[in-house]
Amino acid sequence: MLRPDFLGFGVQFHRCLAHSLLISGFGGFFMDSNQKIDVAVIGAGIAGLWACKKLRRAGFGVALIDKSRGLGGRMATRRAGKLQFDHGAQFFTASKPAFLGLVSELVTDDLCAKWFADRYVAIPRMSAIGRGLLDSEEGLYLNQQVRRIHREASGWFIEFEQSGHDIIGNGYITNIVIAVPAPQAIDIIGAEYSGFEKLKSVQYAPCWTLMLALEKPLQSDDVYMEFPDGHALRSISQNSNKPCRGEVAGLHTIVVHASQDWSIQNLEHDKETVQDALLSIVSDIFNFQTPPHYISAHRWRFAEVTQAAKVPFLWDSKIGLGACGDWCTGPRIELAFDSGNALANEIIADRL
Numbered sequence: 001m002l003r004p005d006f007l008g009f010g011v012q013f014h015r016c017l018a019h020s021l022l023i024s025g026f027g028g029f030f031m032d033s034n035q036k037i038d039v040a041v042i043g044a045g046i047a048g049l050w051a052c053k054k055l056r057r058a059g060f061g062v063a064l065i066d067k068s069r070g071l072g073g074r075m076a077t078r079r080a081g082k083l084q085f086d087h088g089a090q091f092f093t094a095s096k097p098a099f100l101g102l103v104s105e106l107v108t109d110d111l112c113a114k115w116f117a118d119r120y121v122a123i124p125r126m127s128a129i130g131r132g133l134l135d136s137e138e139g140l141y142l143n144q145q146v147r148r149i150h151r152e153a154s155g156w157f158i159e160f161e162q163s164g165h166d167i168i169g170n171g172y173i174t175n176i177v178i179a180v181p182a183p184q185a186i187d188i189i190g191a192e193y194s195g196f197e198k199l200k201s202v203q204y205a206p207c208w209t210l211m212l213a214l215e216k217p218l219q220s221d222d223v224y225m226e227f228p229d230g231h232a233l234r235s236i237s238q239n240s241n242k243p244c245r246g247e248v249a250g251l252h253t254i255v256v257h258a259s260q261d262w263s264i265q266n267l268e269h270d271k272e273t274v275q276d277a278l279l280s281i282v283s284d285i286f287n288f289q290t291p292p293h294y295i296s297a298h299r300w301r302f303a304e305v306t307q308a309a310k311v312p313f314l315w316d317s318k319i320g321l322g323a324c325g326d327w328c329t330g331p332r333i334e335l336a337f338d339s340g341n342a343l344a345n346e347i348i349a350d351r352l
């Protein structure tokens with residue numbers, strides 16, 4: 001059980017407010033659909049976001065595409081009215097120079113802050129990492145699920161689920177980076193391509209998540225509780241205790257992650273059944289006297305890599321196709337960043 005480092009939370013308040021205003025005022029610019037694109041990055045989780053940023057810094061014209069409404073992938077935040085819950089990754093740690101450098105920059109720019117011990121969170125919410133890492137929205141395509149890619153003599157074509165045809169690049173995309181979970185990467189590339197066999201070895205565990213808004217904080221001094229193997233729960237986070245969150249209308253937000261085993265056993269159960277089951281487990285621990293003001297469950301089908309590909313990234317120089325993400329080395333934000341960083345370095349060395 002771990003306790004927070006409360007130092008500095010008071011001075012953070014104004015920075016958090018200013019930051020919220022800054023990111024909500026972000027403008028949007030889009031590439032011309034006929035524009036030649038050096039690299040199209042598919043997937044705007046930390047691996048794709050960082051690869052995009054690094055390639056742009058090196059002078060490449062990069063399009064960034066994601067099927068979701070927002071950026072960040074599993075560094076995710078669910079909003080419900082004024083309430084918000086970091087319902088994916090809870091925090092990140094940094095151990096190696098490249099990620100330590102980024103975290104230090106993000107702290108200086110008020111884009112992330114220490115929660116407790118050596119654990120950091122993006123501020124004012126986990127998903128804000130995306131806006132923090134992108135310098136502009138130029139070349140950003142959200143709500144665009146990629147169905148397939150294929151290559152012709154002129155370059156890559158991207159086929160989208162919604163439109164069914166190219167909306168960017170028009171066949172003039174030179175390189176593609178796939179930064180999505182391994183099973184989705186296989187679907188996009190097509191199982192017939194034999195260059196990235198390592199993708200097929202990757203395995204994931206799911207995670208059911210419960211989000212609660214309560215009148216009172218949990219009766220615990222611990223802001224983050226981890227449970228031992230064999231327990232139905234993996235962790236409980238006092239979400240509103242994270243920097244720049246706080247109570248909303250007197251309500252405290254809590255995020256509960258079920259254990260791998262429990263999530264696997266209940267994987268195909270409907271959301272309401274899972275919600276009730278998890279609430280009853282948490283309620284037994286904390287002896288809730290009143291029902292929650294808000295309750296919702298979310299299923300992460302590909303939550304945690306349990307068997308990684310054990311490669312830093314995949315890159316086929318002949319056809320300009322790369323893949324990166326946490327599935328390369330393990331289920332951590334820093335490891336996903338490492339993979340995007342290493343692939344971007346490889347492309348820069350290969351193509352500049």
Ligand SMILES: Cc1cc2nc3c(=O)[nH]c(=O)nc-3n(C[C@H](O)[C@H](O)[C@H](O)COP(=O)(O)OP(=O)(O)OC[C@H]3O[C@@H](n4cnc5c(N)ncnc54)[C@H](O)[C@@H]3O)c2cc1C
Pocket residue numbers: 042043044045046047048065066067068071072073074075087088089090091092093144145146147179180181184188207209257300302303304324325326327330331332333334336
């Ligand atoms: C419940 C949970 C708790 C976790 N807790 C922690 C933690 O405390 N600390 C930690 O370090 N890590 C944690 N992790 C793991 C961490 O979140 C991941 O390792 C990391 O965020 C993965 O980043 P990524 O860029 O590789 O992939 P993702 O973040 O999954 O990004 C992939 C992106 O690809 C997009 N995409 C997928 N398919 C398509 C398509 N066809 N077309 C277009 N876009 C597509 C998705 O929308 C997504 O935005 C947790 C994960 C979960 C789910």
